Amino acid sequence: MRALVLTNFKLRRNLREKLSTFWMKCCYILVLAMPFILLTGLLIKSSLLFGEKSLTELIFSSEWKPMSGKFGFLPFIISSLWVTFISVIIAAPICLLTAIYLTQYARRVVLKIMQPVIDILAGIPSVIYGVWGIIIIVPFVSKIAGWFNVHSSGYSILAGAVVLAVMIIPFILNILIEVYKTIPIELSEASLSLGATKWETIKKVLTRKAFPGIISSFGLGVSRAFGETIAVLMVVGNVVHIPTGIFQAGYPLPALIANNYGEMLSIPMYDSALMLAALILFIVVTIFNMGSRYIIIHYEKKI
Amino acid sequence: MINETKINIENLNLHIGKNHILKDINVQIPEKKLTVILGPSGCGKTTLLKSLNRLTDLYPEVKTQGRIFNGDEDILHPKTEITELRKKMGLLAQSPYPLPMSIYDNITYGLRISGRRKKRFLNKRVEYYLRQVSLWDEVKDRLKDPASALSIGQQQRLCLARGLSVDPDILLADEPTSALDPISSREVEELFVKLKQRYTIVMVTHILRQAKRVADYVIFMYLGEIIEHGPAEQIFEHPRNEITKSYIKGIYS
Numbered sequence: 210m211r212a213l214v215l216t217n218f219k220l221r222r223n224l225r226e227k228l229s230t231f232w233m234k235c236c237y238i239l240v241l242a243m244p245f246i247l248l249t250g251l252l253i254k255s256s257l258l259f260g261e262k263s264l265t266e267l268i269f270s271s272e273w274k275p276m277s278g279k280f281g282f283l284p285f286i287i288s289s290l291w292v293t294f295i296s297v298i299i300a301a302p303i304c305l306l307t308a309i310y311l312t313q314y315a316r317r318v319v320l321k322i323m324q325p326v327i328d329i330l331a332g333i334p335s336v337i338y339g340v341w342g343i344i345i346i347v348p349f350v351s352k353i354a355g356w357f358n359v360h361s362s363g364y365s366i367l368a369g370a371v372v373l374a375v376m377i378i379p380f381i382l383n384i385l386i387e388v389y390k391t392i393p394i395e396l397s398e399a400s401l402s403l404g405a406t407k408w409e410t411i412k413k414v415l416t417r418k419a420f421p422g423i424i425s426s427f428g429l430g431v432s433r434a435f436g437e438t439i440a441v442l443m444v445v446g447n448v449v450h451i452p453t454g455i456f457q458a459g460y461p462l463p464a465l466i467a468n469n470y471g472e473m474l475s476i477p478m479y480d481s482a483l484m485l486a487a488l489i490l491f492i493v494v495t496i497f498n499m500g501s502r503y504i505i506i507h508y509e510k511k512i
Numbered sequence: 513m514i515n516e517t518k519i520n521i522e523n524l525n526l527h528i529g530k531n532h533i534l535k536d537i538n539v540q541i542p543e544k545k546l547t548v549i550l551g552p553s554g555c556g557k558t559t560l561l562k563s564l565n566r567l568t569d570l571y572p573e574v575k576t577q578g579r580i581f582n583g584d585e586d587i588l589h590p591k592t593e594i595t596e597l598r599k600k601m602g603l604l605a606q607s608p609y610p611l612p613m614s615i616y617d618n619i620t621y622g623l624r625i626s627g628r629r630k631k632r633f634l635n636k637r638v639e640y641y642l643r644q645v646s647l648w649d650e651v652k653d654r655l656k657d658p659a660s661a662l663s664i665g666q667q668q669r670l671c672l673a674r675g676l677s678v679d680p681d682i683l684l685a686d687e688p689t690s691a692l693d694p695i696s697s698r699e700v701e702e703l704f705v706k707l708k709q710r711y712t713i714v715m716v717t718h719i720l721r722q723a724k725r726v727a728d729y730v731i732f733m734y735l736g737e738i739i740e741h742g743p744a745e746q747i748f749e750h751p752r753n754e755i756t757k758s759y760i761k762g763i764y765s
Contacts, residue, residue, distance in 0.1 A: 316572050395609045398567050399671070403622035403678050404599035413621070418612040 244495075251491060254484035261478075267485065273449045275473065280482040282489065284451050288459030289493075291366045291452055292441060293434045296373035301427055304378055308385035309411055320386070327386075331379035339443030342372035347444055354456040361456035364446035369459065372440050377430040384429065388422030389415065421505040428501025432494045438463035462486045518543035518682065518712040519564065524578035524588075526559060526568070533559050535736045537578070541729070546708040548723045548744075549716045551733035552759070557716040558686050560733070563587075564714065565601045565684060566594055582682070599626065601682040602675025602711075607691035608667035610659035611674075615651055618659045618670055622678035641673040645703055665696025672703065683707065685715040689722065701726060720760065724748055732756050 258267065258280065270281030311320045350371070351363030392415055400410040416423070446458025447468060466483050473479045517540040524537035534556050541547050549557045559568070566587060568574045580587040587597060599622070611618050619638045628634065638655065642648040647669045651662070659670055668688065675683060685704070689697035704713060705726055717723050723730065723744075730747040732740045732755075740747060740756045751757045 393609060394570060395605045395607075396611070397570060398562075398603065398605065399609050399611065399674070400621070401567065401570075401595075402565055402598050402601065402603035402684075403625070403674065404595045405622075405625050406595055409625055413625075414611050 248488075248491065251484055251488040255481050255488050257481040258478055258485055268489075271451055275476050275479050275482065278478060280478070280485075282462075282486065284449050285460055285462045285465050285486065286489065287451050288366065288445070289435060289461040289463075289490075291455070291459055292369040292373055292445065292461055293431055295366065295370035295455065296377060296434045297427060297430050299370060299374035300378050300381055300430060303374075304381040304385055304426070304430075305423065307382055308389050309416075312386060312389040313407070313411055313415070324386075327379045327382055330375075331383070335376065335437060335440040336443075338372050338376050339440035342368060342440060342444040346371050350456065357456070359454070359456045362446070362458075364444060364458055365456050366445065366452050366459045367455040369441045369445035369461070370455070372444055373434045373437055376437060376440060377433050380433055381426045381430045384426035385419075385423065388419045388426065392418050421508045424504045424508070425501045428497055428504075432497045435494055435497070436463060436490060438467050442467055462490050466490075516543045517541065518582070519714075520581040522579045522581070524560075524563065524576065524580060526556075526563060526577075527575045528571070529573050533736055534563070537738055539731055539738055539741055541712065541714060543712050544709065545728040546704060546713040546715060546726055547729040547731060548727035549714065549731045549733060550720070550723050550727075550759075551718065553718055555733045556736040557718075557733055561684050561686055561714060561716050564682075565598045565603065567603075569594070599678045600680050601684050602672075602678070602680040604668070604672050604675055604683065604685040604688045606687045608664060608671045610662070610667050610670055613659065614656050615659050615662070615670060616655040618674050619677050622674065626678065637677060641676050642670075644676055644707075645669040645673040646699070647673060663696075665692050665699065668692060668696065668700055669703070672700070676707075681711060683711045683713045685713065687716055687718065689717075689719075720762065732759065734759070 262280070267280060268282050268286065270279070271283040272279045272281040273284060311323055346368045347363035347365075349363070350365055350368045351361055353367075354361035354363070354365075396414060396418060397410050400414045401407070405413070441461055442464035445461060445464060447460050447464055448458040449460050450457075452459045466486050469479070470483050519541040521537050521539050521541075524534055525532070526534035537560065549560060551557050562568050563576060564580060564587065568576060576588055578588065582597070582600065585592060585597070611621055613621070616638055619641055620634045623634060623637060639648060639652075642651065647666060650666060651657075651670075654661075659667065662670060668691070672688075683704075688704075689700050692700060701722065704715065707713065708726075708728070715726070727744040730741060730744050731738055732747060732751075732753075734755050740751060740753045747756065748760060751760055
């Protein structure tokens with residue numbers, strides 16, 4: 210009798226074990242499949258446009274006349290590249306120097322105070338950054354343009370880039386602080402004991418050690434900046450043309466999708482074109498993520 | 513056998529926050545001898561070692577009082593040129609921390625930051641110091657490889673060579689064999705015995721047998737105080753203090 214109860218008990222435990230593993234596997238497969246599902250959806254939806262035009266024509270043409278069926282994505286791609294790279298160029302040195310100061314020079318209390326501040330910055334909804342951009346940055350950019358004798362409303366690539374820079378700073382900074390914090394202090398001690406100054410130690414040893422982490426943080430910054438929509442859309446001007454200067458308006462890919470999806474769908478092929486824009490966004494962000502990962506792996510072998 | 517004093521520590525007190533870590537340290541470290549700082553873990557040995565080249569500066573919460581003389585230069589004086597002073601003391605940490613660069617660059621780093629750039633000079637120095645730590649034959653064909661590719665024991669010897677590269681006259685070693693396997697451990701230990709003819713060496717250890725093998729002079733510490741110090745035979749054969757006696761009999765580990 211007792212033996213029977215025991216076997217029963219064992220069976221139930223085994224069953225429970227198997228069931229829980231099964232559910233875990235299901236969840237993990239779902240997460241794993243998500244990007245592929247997304248990619249397939251985008252491919253199917255945008256395939257309509259592929260059928261009629263070649264990809265190179267779509268990407269390298271700057272003619273955007275949906276009414277007559279002309280969809281050239283070049284203005285949007287160029288705008289996206291402009292805002293993204295200018296924002297990272299603004300944010301990168303600020304983040305690097307701040308991270309170095311906070312981890313190497315400041316007292317621990319300062320870092321403890323800064324960390325929640327950074328988290329608050331990261332958590333602010335992007336629409337608030339957009340409003341702030343309209344109120345402060347746009348007029349300011351207009352003024353700066355005046356100093357260079359350029360007429361600009363202020364709704365421009367530069368305004369978008371500045372707003373984006375502020376938005377990606379907390380993300381890049383958080384990673385950089387983590388990267389610098391995990392470098393063992395003994396490495397600094399080794400360098401200092403050879404007669405190096407603190408700055409030499411930071412520049413030649415710590416930053417070298419941190420290099421893969423620095424690259425990955427910038428890579429993450431690029432992917433975030435490239436995909437950010439609302440805040441940029443509010444300050445960038447949204448004019449379809451290829452921008453030739455930072456004081457001109459631009460029209461990045463995410464803004465194109467957000468502004469038009471749902472409204473212009475009566476025009477033939479328009480939804481397919483927007484899906485293609487989304488696909489380009491998806492692919493570029495993926496390439497950037499994978500690229501920074503490759504650099505990390507490649508570089509870590511060297512040091 | 514009386515030796516000249518190399519480092520003279522006077523009334524050294526060190527606090528970390530509210531904790532009194534080093535209490536009234538007064539001791540002389542003899543020149544061109546191997547001095548072992550012995551004592552159980554957490555008694556302040558490493559802190560004392562790091563005060564000697566002011567690596568304690570890295571921790572803002574550390575407060576030091578007192579004086580440490582290297583010759584007639586007060587190490588702890590705020591006006592002392594710290595980078596020059598640190599160059600006179602090679603450092604070897606508990607486990608190897610090679611700089612994130614090639615084997616070659618690890619040795620030339622200290623030389624290059626002090627302005628030596630001639631290729632021929634650097635090449636010569638690299639070979640010389642790698643031979644000093646008997647690493648040359650093992651690595652001469654792969655000097656450009658990252659230092660992290662070496663085994664732990666080789667890395668520790670590389671770190672020792674790196675410490676020697678700026679031509680110090682003092683070597684500070686903080687339990688230099690504690691992360692190594694027995695064979696590498698023995699190699700490093702033998703290197704220290706060889707080097708003590710030319711350098712003043714201060715080695716922290718809590719391994720009693722190691723101390724007996726290498727020490728000329730012993731400083732025994734317990735709970736932040738120096739309990740007893742003197743020539744090695746005296747401390748090991750005829751300790752005067754009760755705590756020292758019981759430590760040497762192996763009661764504390």
